Amino acid sequence: MNGFSFIFGDHRLIALPSGALWWADRRLLCISDMHLCKSNRIARRSGQMLPPYETQETLSKLAHDIALTDPQTVVCLGDSFDDLTAAESLSLEDTTSLVSLQAGRRWLWLEGNHDPGPLTLGGTHLAVHTDGGLTFRHIASATLLEISGHYHPKHAIPGIGGARACFLNDGNRLIMPAYGAYTGGLRATDAALTRLFEGQTVAILTGHRAICVPLTRSGRPAPPVRWRDSTR
């Protein structure tokens, strides 16, 4: 499945190239920051009418990952909807696809800063989920062996370019990439992220195949491609 397999705590996890996390022993699939119905919220708040297809796009990506892994449990790590009103505006088609994905599985909605309250959809609502010593929560806390989202990290391999959404992992903390179609990213080298990690941190880049690279601390970002080549 083109994923990157690694040990976190005592468990083997796989970072999928889509940005989902697969815990095969528990048959658990975890995704974070889907921001469904974001275009609806933007239209409501600013009048800007963006292409209203991001929910469809995100759900079809999720359907693909679910077909691939057939999980017993799906953990949505918060900010699943862009806000609560957005969740209510989910179209009939999108509701149907989401419900069919939920059928026959345990579905955990963890609360995020965008969607803190209970939702009208099926599934269990939690602030935190723990399993086998691992803690799932939306925003990183001081807990060890914690899996969280919220920051939308992205990273580019120095010298190769092209930033991609990525997982960040220092062995004690795992931060997930944003799974939603309309989500930007925060550079993995940004202080807001680096201060959360202590040991040797790696970035697992999403894309065609998950690629793991070490994250150098406080290093100079590589110059853009056009200069490097022109000064050769």
Add this chain to the structure above:
Amino acid sequence: MHLPPVIKNWFDSRGWSIHPHQQAMLDRADAPALLLIAPTGGGKTLAGFLPTLVELADATHNGLHTLYVSPLKALASDIKRNLTTPVTDMGLPIRIEDRTGDTSATQKKRQRADPPHILLTTPESLALLTSYEDAPRMFAGVQRVIVDEIHALAESKRGDQLMLALSRLQAMAPGLRRVGLSATVENPARIAHGLACHPDPCEILYADAGPDPDISMLVTEERPPWSGGGAKYAIPAVLEQVKQHETTLIFHNTRAQAEIFFHNLWLANDTDLPIGIHHGSLDRDQRQRVEAAMVAGSLRAIVCTGSLDLGIDWGDVDLVIQVGAPKNVKRLIQRIGRANHRYNAPSKALLVPANRFEVVECVAALQAARDHELDGDPPGPGPRDVLCQHILIRACAGTFDADDLYSEVRSVGAYSNLTRDAFDACLDFCATGGYALAAYDRWKRLQCRDGLWHLRDPRATRDLRMNIGTIQDTDTLKVRLKGRFKPLGEIEESFAATLTPGDTFLIGGEIVRYESMREMSVEVTRRADKTPKIATFMGTKFATSTQLSQRILRMFQQDEWPDLPQHTAEWLHMQRDWSKLPEADRILVESFPHDGRAHTCFYGFAGRNAQQTLGLLLTKRMEELNLNPLGFVSTDYATLVWGLNPVEDPAVLFDPNALHDGFTDWLAGNAVMKRTFRASATIAGLIQRNLPQARTSGRQATFSSDILYDTLAKYDPNHLIMQVTREEALRGLVDFGRVEEMLARTAGRVDHVILPRVSPLAAPMLLEMGRVPIAGAGRQRLMEVAAARLMEEAGLSAL
């Protein structure tokens, strides 16, 4: 129309007589539309204003009489100065004011309540004026509109926007007469068609073209380098020319080049000649200071870009230097017109090629200028993204009837063939987003009640007004000295993002050190370094015109090149001996190894944009043929591709059917399309550029317009903005028309030369900037290898 005594006396007192074309403009002052073609310095602007001065001389007109629209803010303030002097001297009761993005808010407010007789403005400021509810009152009595430098506007969306705004004015002031002032152009009838209120005719008047300009190439002892655009080698020779002339304008094709040249000029300026710099990225105050110094005659030279391209009267400029190949003969002639503003004296100009290939191009341009061969491509129909913006501007001004607006729009030449369906699709886009999936029923932007359209939320006017305009600024950040508030200028956000504290770059001719990013500005300190990290804020990069490229190819067929400097002629001879010189009816392809990669150079002579497209298409074909291309770089004459495997049969790559089939798929996924999409989506109001609160929100909340493009390409490929993007890209940045023209003229005749090393003609390509990486199998392989190596180095390979 006769000159009233007060004006006649003023002419007489200065010993001036009225030019024939100025009299002709007076005689035809009643024409509904009139286009004057005159060389720079021909008293063109006065010819445009004379009828206004005559009509206003008797002080019977109240309110706005004449609107003057110019493409540049600087031009508007310059005209204000040049017009106010004679009006004051003659004691005419005329109030003249300008209104641009630089005008203060108080002043603007007052102008709407109490407009002057003559208002000098820009297309964007005019569009903004028409968006206010009180526009009908302000424009009710307006008699004349003068569009200056209309040739410069005619080729851009700014011109389309202006003509749409004029159609609005015409509806508010039915007696409005239109006057266009243009430099020499290749097709005056086309501009006249754009100016007229369709289907009215537009008469064209020609002023005497004056003597031919005196243009030559600057001869230097130093040879031009193989590549690059800096022309540093020519600095001593240019300084020498500045010393020998009163005032010199030194034009550059991009802002970055102007900055670097100015910096180098200062380092070499041992006699402390007063020299200034002027370009669009500089802070307004800085620009105005340079403009004022120029008018006062205290500068000996100005290093500048297109921001000084147009007819600003800078007094006694007696030499124009063009650094870098002019790319386009028409623009060269127009720039040269900046020198020697005395009518009937030849303008003097020098071309400075920045590199060896540009020597050839400059010589070809000189020949074309002598032959009076101007170049230009016909424009397409009126762009629909601009129309969408126009509809939204109309909605800001109040309720409207769609039938009325449609007939107004059809009175604009460029939109005269717009179908009702196409108009309705634009209106639907403005109202609902125009998606196949109707998702915004509750949040529609426009609603129709009792046959009249109006904004659902009137508060939207603020965002819509901030979004007015068609000029695509890349996102820029202000640059400030640490601890000071006043900005030095602006740099592109993408450039700022690459800076690390300690990096140095050029701005306003001085070297500064990047310290930190504070909110939306870049903090810097001054440095005394000599070599900065290069500033890459872009100016426009023009493609060499078809006509000029053809001339170069014809030159290549000569046996000898007596017109070329010896070093350049020798270079071409070397190329002929070592490989071949490209021909107009064949494609030359050279393959050679370099730096451990297989390189192939395709000489298409199709201009930078089309060569760029060709590069994308060819590398896509190479990817399909498992040649693992890694990247390419394009110039106006060739595309150089490198990859893991050598190209053995280039003819296969040029199969027009395969290229064509691949084109549609390819078009959907390429970066140029995404850039074009961003521009069109911004103009049409799908993306907002100046959203007041957008900048303060966290970075992870914003996402790239590329994502919107990809989503539409997948779920709604026929969306209006996708259609506009395709049309635009085919004409502009993608320029597939010239790729097709190249394929047609070469008809599959491919000469493949396999070389042990780089050829003389391809060598400069290795040094070119603007390399495009290919995100294909070859790149994925390299990424995986690089990642594995980094993991190994970090001792993490067991992970």
